[in-house]
Amino acid sequence: xxxxxxxxxxxxxxxxxxxSIKCEQNLGHDTMYWYKQDSKKFLKIMFSYxxxxxxxxxxxxxxxxPKSPDKAHLNLHINSLELGxxxxxxxxxxxxxxxxTGELFFGEGSRLTVL
Amino acid sequence: xxxxxxxxxxxSVQEGDNSIINCAYSxxxxxxxxxxxxxxxxxxxxxxxxRSNMDxxxxxxxxxxxxxxxxxxxxQIAATQPGxxxxxxxxxxxxxxALIFGKGTTLSVSS
Numbered sequence: 001x002x003x004x005x006x007x008x009x010x011x012x013x014x015x016x017x018x019x020s021i022k023c024e025q026n027l028g029h030d031t032m033y034w035y036k037q038d039s040k041k042f043l044k045i046m047f048s049y050x051x052x053x054x055x056x057x058x059x060x061x062x063x064x065x066p067k068s069p070d071k072a073h074l075n076l077h078i079n080s081l082e083l084g085x086x087x088x089x090x091x092x093x094x095x096x097x098x099x100x101t102g103e104l105f106f107g108e109g110s111r112l113t114v115l
Numbered sequence: 116x117x118x119x120x121x122x123x124x125x126x127s128v129q130e131g132d133n134s135i136i137n138c139a140y141s142x143x144x145x146x147x148x149x150x151x152x153x154x155x156x157x158x159x160x161x162x163x164x165x166r167s168n169m170d171x172x173x174x175x176x177x178x179x180x181x182x183x184x185x186x187x188x189x190x191q192i193a194a195t196q197p198g199x200x201x202x203x204x205x206x207x208x209x210x211x212x213a214l215i216f217g218k219g220t221t222l223s224v225s226s
Contacts, residue, residue, distance in 0.1 A: 106158030
């Protein structure tokens with residue numbers, strides 16, 4: 001069983017389109033994240049949700065809208081896609097304890113290519 | 116900011132050698148650090164972590180060293196194997212935020 005699974009693994013689309021990436025974790029964790037990894041492999045936090053509530057939003061354009069229907073799911077919807085959105089998007093989860101993030105468990109990534 | 120010269124984007128070693136990957140972190144208030152390994156086409160995987168009240172922690176073939184004075188973290192891999200080839204990231208936990216990742220180091224192991 002995959003602990004953190006995200007779909008689709010690959011996504012190729014035209015500029016201006018709207019697309020979604022889905023993420024599910026079966027670890028029973030309270031906190032989920034979206035990270036963006038650019039072509040230079042730099043990993044940057046985008047969002048964090050704890051028990052369905054947004055706790056971190058790192059100056060991401062409002063074309064990006066995360067949605068958490070329950071604590072096991074965190075989906076990412078992107079409107080009006082731009083060339084610069086091309087990247088690999090990673091979902092992750094953790095069992096936060098106190099102020100610590102704790103170990104993050106990552107999905108396999110979703111490679112988005114905007115043409 | 117990062118200490119110039121400590122971070123190497125790539126490291127090439129021979130199989131059986133010991134590898135040392137360095138990382139400079141940014142926030143002196145960070146109290147929890149993790150090393151991750153990312154293989155091609157996969158998500159980052161946990162290797163080892165360390166809290167700020169420690170300066171050394173050992174795992175299987177890996178050791179993490181923490182120097183809070185200069186905000187430096189290192190990962191030592193003993194007897195490096197071809198399967199260790201990957202991108203390695205250090206990450207720091209700043210209270211109230213998510214894990215912040217440093218620049219990765221690509222380790223290439225030749226046999």
